Amino acid sequence: MMRPVLYALSFLAVIALGFWAYRENYATQAALREVSDLQNEIATLRDALATQRAEWAYLNRPARLRELATLNFDRLGLLPMEPQQFGDATQVSMPPPPVAEDLFINNPQDVMGMLDISTITPADPEGEAVP
Amino acid sequence: MTRTPLRPLARILDARAKGENPELIERENLRQRHDAMREKARGQAQFRLTLLAACFFSAFSLIGVRMGMLAGTEAVEPRNASAGIEIQAGRADIVDVKGRILATNMMTHALYVQTRDLIDPPRVAAELAAIFPELDADTLLRRFTDGRSFLWVRKVLSPEQMQLVHEIGDPGLLFGPREMRLYPNGTLAAHVLGGASFGNEGVDSAEVIGTAGIEKFMDDRLRDPAQSGQPLQLSLDLTVQATVEEVLATGISMMNAKGGAAILMDVNTGEIVSLAALPTFDPNDRPNNPTSGDPSDSPLFNRAVQGIYELGSTFKIFAVAQAMELGLVNPESMVDANAPMYWGKHKIDEFEGHNYGPLLSVSDVIAKSSNVGTAHIALMIGGERQQAFLKTMGLFDPAPLELVEAKGAKPLRPAKWPEIVTITASYGHGMSGSPMNLASAYATIANGGIKVTPTLLHRTAPMMGERVMREEVALASVAMLRRVVTDGTASLGDVPGYAVGGKTGTANKVKRGGGYYEDKVVNTFASVFPANDPKYVLVVTLDEPVETSGPKPRRTAGWTAVPVAAEIIRRTAPLLGMRPQVEAASLDGLTAVNN
Numbered sequence: 001m002m003r004p005v006l007y008a009l010s011f012l013a014v015i016a017l018g019f020w021a022y023r024e025n026y027a028t029q030a031a032l033r034e035v036s037d038l039q040n041e042i043a044t045l046r047d048a049l050a051t052q053r054a055e056w057a058y059l060n061r062p063a064r065l066r067e068l069a070t071l072n073f074d075r076l077g078l079l080p081m082e083p084q085q086f087g088d089a090t091q092v093s094m095p096p097p098p099v100a101e102d103l104f105i106n107n108p109q110d111v112m113g114m115l116d117i118s119t120i121t122p123a124d125p126e127g128e129a130v131p
Numbered sequence: 132m133t134r135t136p137l138r139p140l141a142r143i144l145d146a147r148a149k150g151e152n153p154e155l156i157e158r159e160n161l162r163q164r165h166d167a168m169r170e171k172a173r174g175q176a177q178f179r180l181t182l183l184a185a186c187f188f189s190a191f192s193l194i195g196v197r198m199g200m201l202a203g204t205e206a207v208e209p210r211n212a213s214a215g216i217e218i219q220a221g222r223a224d225i226v227d228v229k230g231r232i233l234a235t236n237m238m239t240h241a242l243y244v245q246t247r248d249l250i251d252p253p254r255v256a257a258e259l260a261a262i263f264p265e266l267d268a269d270t271l272l273r274r275f276t277d278g279r280s281f282l283w284v285r286k287v288l289s290p291e292q293m294q295l296v297h298e299i300g301d302p303g304l305l306f307g308p309r310e311m312r313l314y315p316n317g318t319l320a321a322h323v324l325g326g327a328s329f330g331n332e333g334v335d336s337a338e339v340i341g342t343a344g345i346e347k348f349m350d351d352r353l354r355d356p357a358q359s360g361q362p363l364q365l366s367l368d369l370t371v372q373a374t375v376e377e378v379l380a381t382g383i384s385m386m387n388a389k390g391g392a393a394i395l396m397d398v399n400t401g402e403i404v405s406l407a408a409l410p411t412f413d414p415n416d417r418p419n420n421p422t423s424g425d426p427s428d429s430p431l432f433n434r435a436v437q438g439i440y441e442l443g444s445t446f447k448i449f450a451v452a453q454a455m456e457l458g459l460v461n462p463e464s465m466v467d468a469n470a471p472m473y474w475g476k477h478k479i480d481e482f483e484g485h486n487y488g489p490l491l492s493v494s495d496v497i498a499k500s501s502n503v504g505t506a507h508i509a510l511m512i513g514g515e516r517q518q519a520f521l522k523t524m525g526l527f528d529p530a531p532l533e534l535v536e537a538k539g540a541k542p543l544r545p546a547k548w549p550e551i552v553t554i555t556a557s558y559g560h561g562m563s564g565s566p567m568n569l570a571s572a573y574a575t576i577a578n579g580g581i582k583v584t585p586t587l588l589h590r591t592a593p594m595m596g597e598r599v600m601r602e603e604v605a606l607a608s609v610a611m612l613r614r615v616v617t618d619g620t621a622s623l624g625d626v627p628g629y630a631v632g633g634k635t636g637t638a639n640k641v642k643r644g645g646g647y648y649e650d651k652v653v654n655t656f657a658s659v660f661p662a663n664d665p666k667y668v669l670v671v672t673l674d675e676p677v678e679t680s681g682p683k684p685r686r687t688a689g690w691t692a693v694p695v696a697a698e699i700i701r702r703t704a705p706l707l708g709m710r711p712q713v714e715a716a717s718l719d720g721l722t723a724v725n726n
Contacts, residue, residue, distance in 0.1 A: 047238055057232035057315035062373030080374070080702060083628050083711040 137161055221310050222339050223353045224362035225324065225346075227369045228402075228589050232362075234324055234346070234414075236339070237313045240293055240306040242284040243334065246275050249303030258299045259284065262292060286329060286337075287311050307334045312346075314414045320372050322408045322433040323365070323534065323587060326417035342417065343431070345587060347535045364589040366402035371395065374702050375405040379671070382695030383409055386676035390427075392435035393699060394570040394670045398577040398659070400590045403532075404667070404707070408434040427674075434674065436532060437540045439563045440653040443636030443688070445573075446559030447505045451497055452576060452608045453520045454508045456600045462607055465490040468504035477551055479506055482637075482687070497611045498619035500635065502558045509557030514548045517556065523582070523599050524575060530567040533587045540565050559636055566655065570670040573657045577665035580605035613662035624658060624693040626700045628711020633658030633669075633696070635688035640675070651675050654688035656696045660704070661712065667704075671696040 069078040137160045143153045225234040249255055252275040260268035263285065274282055287309055288296070296304055312327035325344020329337045340354075341347035349363060375393050383391045395405040412418055412430040421429040427438065454460045469488035472479040479502055481487065487501045496504035509517060521527060529541045542564040545552050555561035567585065574583035575596075582596035612632030616624045620635045636655040639647040654673045659665045676691040677684045685691070704711075 050235065051237060053232060054235045054237050054313050054315055057235065058313075060231075061316045062319065062369065063317060066373075066377070081705045083626070083701060083705055085705065086710045 135160060135164070221359055222312065223359045226362040226364050227367050228365065229368065230364070231369045232315060233320060233365065233367070233369070234312060234314050236310045239287045239289070239309050239311045241286050241309045241337070242288055242296060243305055243307060244275065244282045244284055245280065245303050245305060246282060247280055247303070249275060250301055252276055255299060255301045255304065259296070262295045283332070309337055310339060312339055316369070317415070318411045318413050319369070319376065320367055320406070321411045321414045322435070323367060323406055324414050325535070326414040343536070344534050348533045365587055366404065366589050367406070367587065368404050371703050371706050372405045372407065374706060375699055376407045376409070378699045378702055379407050379409055379695065382698065383673065386673055386678055386691045386695070388673040388676035388691070390434055390674040392438060392566050392672045394435050394566055395703065396570050396574050396585060396668045398574040398583060398665050398668050400594050401571070401574065401583040401585050402590055403585055403587050405703070406435050406587070433534070433536050434566070434672065436530065436534055436565055436567045437536050438672065438674070439540060439543055439565055440655070440672065441560055441563045441638035441641065442569050442655050443559040443638035444500045445569055445634045445636035445655050445657045446557065447497055447500065448576065448608055448612060448634050449521060449524060449572065450505050450509045450512065450517070450557040451493055451611065452600055452604055453512055453517065455604045455607060457512065457516070459511045460493045460508065462492065462494040462611060464493050466493060466496060466504050467507045468496065468501045470503045472503045472506060474551055474554060479503055479554060494611050494614060497634065498614045500620050505557045506554040509553050510550065514550060514553040517553055518548055521556070524572040526564050526568050526572055530565060530571060530585055532567060532585055537567070542568055559638060566670045566672045569655065569657050570668050573659060573670065574668045575599055576605050576608050577659040577668055609659055609662050609665055612659055620689045621656065621693045623689060624656065624697045626660070626697050626704070628713070629700055629704050629709065630661040630663055630712070631658050631697065631700055632660065632662035635693060637686065637688045650686070652686045654686070654692040656688050656692035658696055658700070660700055666709065667707070669696055669699060671699065
């Protein structure tokens with residue numbers, strides 16, 4: 001009674017496994033093809049990168065930069081670096097401290113609540129100390 | 132299994148009744164039993180042998196089939212192995228200390244001809260000659276038709292030229308890929324880089340080999356496939372090198388010189404920040420080695436390393452430093468400087484017949500560059516000790532630099548060392564060295580007396596050298612060099628904020644046949660800056676300079692090499708990140724030896 005069922009089941013299993021193996025085989029081959037395509041692409045890109053690096057170095061060669069700086073002097077005003085160009089931090093004209101406009105009270109609001117007087121610094125340090 | 136009894140009772144009784152021997156029955160049964168046992172054992176043995184044979188057969192056939200498969204199938208590379216990023220074919224790049232490219236590779240193509248496949252040789256020859264002006268149509272045609280089957284036409288093609296060749300459209304014209312060495316900065320640092328060319332050539336690739344300079348010296352490292360991903364890092368700084376070359380070229384043209392050299396070296400590590408030699412060449416299109424004439428007239432000649440010149444008064448500091456090291460003098464000691472001085476039949480004179488004597492302090496001997504004073508100091512030291520000291524300073528051996536040219540540039544010195552040589556060598560006459568030798572010797576003094584070995588490669592580890600002189604002696608020597616600039620022969624060398632110290636040297640050029648030229652000199656300025664804490668050594672050498680702004684031509688280093696060196700320092704020191712400093716009122720290193 002059980003035997004024919006078992007035979008049928010194992011036959012189906014063999015077919016399923018065969019189908020799976022077939023698909024895996026083609027999937028592997030496709031993956032390998034993709035890898036070799038990618039490797040070709042990497043090699044091409046690497047070559048291109050090397051070429052671009054060479055070109056970058058060629059375009060940035062000091063002789064050319066010097067010529068360009070001379071040609072564009074009226075626009076850029078670039079000069080060779082000289083010792084007197086070193087400065088001190090104190091020589092830099094710093095922007096004036098920002099004037100905080102919202103510190104001035106020009107539209108008073110009604111505020112209610114507790115005021116912790118000990119945390120407030122006096123507006124005029126010379127003035128009376130706040131107890 | 133049922134065991135048959137050997138003496139079945141029924142048969143025995145029957146036999147006894149018949150009067151037969153019952154023993155026979157027993158024997159008969161015993162025989163039958165033994166037969167059965169033997170049959171069984173044989174069956175077992177047969178089975179084992181067959182099993183063993185089957186095992187061997189399947190094992191051997193498995194191996195055989197596998198071998199057959201390996202032999203019968205074509206070899207394929209494993210396709211799923213991925214190449215690492217570091218694996219790259221070709222020659223390693225050369226970069227400067229900040230990683231900017233000095234030499235790299237570029238893919239181009241070589242053009243070759245398979246003459247059997249050419250369809251119309253005369254037309255191809257004519258069109259190739261039109262594309263490449265250096266080719267001649269008749270010569271090409273003769274080569275196409277003289278029976279050879281293969282012919283190189285050009286080693287490298289630009290993409291535009293390649294397209295033009297494609298447009299000829301003849302199947303006999305073929306391209307082979309080529310990796311070409313490219314120096315994007317043109318003539319910059321040409322003497323260091325040297326050049327490269329093709330070695331063995333095949334259709335698919337060609338070997339790139341270094342022909343000179345560091346390309347040849349480091350050829351094995353640059354070609355090593357395991358290290359081709361890592362660029363070779365030099366100690367040169369591209370910006371500084373460009374500036375030094377620019378200033379030196381201007382200086383050479385202003386001083387009407389034939390050529391010049393400049394070496395800028397870090398005194399603590401021995402790294403060469405800039406090495407310039409002019410006239411120069413383009414390593415992308417390296418000229419051929421000169422076959423005739425003076426090799427120093429060729430642009431390939433590296434004056435900084437190969438130029439063996441008498442370095443003149445720049446040597447005086449070595450005599451003074453050694454005398455201080457030996458405790459013979461201190462900077463304040465007075466020495467005899469009464470000129471002219473007579474030694475045997477030789478007369479030792481000062482520049483332009485001056486007399487700084489009768490007595491001069493050691494510090495003034497250097498500041499005023501007194502030959503007679505130095506001669507007396509050298510006589511105190513003596514020839515033996517002088518030679519030993521100059522040797523430890525590396526002035527007798529070729530500079531150990533990573534350039535193929537360096538090994539051949541051995542300093543010249545007299546075979547014998549009589550006292551007159553002791554005298555002349557003390558002020559740099561009668562023996563010669565390269566500017567490179569001089570730079571490393573000055574770096575040793577500037578490095579507090581610890582020997583400095585020059586290198587063109589970026590040093591990652593600190594340099595360990597032997598101590599050549601005491602630190603106080605080195606400090607006092609640098610202070611004396613500073614005095615040369617503040618109140619001596621190199622007053623034009625002062626750069627505000629950088630406390631330059633140095634020593635001038637002027638030597639007449641040696642004639643080929645012997646003797647000296649009257650009006651051909653080599654001017655050298657060896658300098659150290661900043662003198663209060665030496666960081667760099669700069670040696671500038673000008674070949675046959677003459678300064679013509681005054682009423683009569685001036686050929687001393689103070690008027691030629693010194694202003695060039697000063698301009699180099701003024702321009703490069705900011706690039707090296709050195710901020711000008713307000714100098715202390717006086718350098719008190721002069722008294723350091725006393726206490």
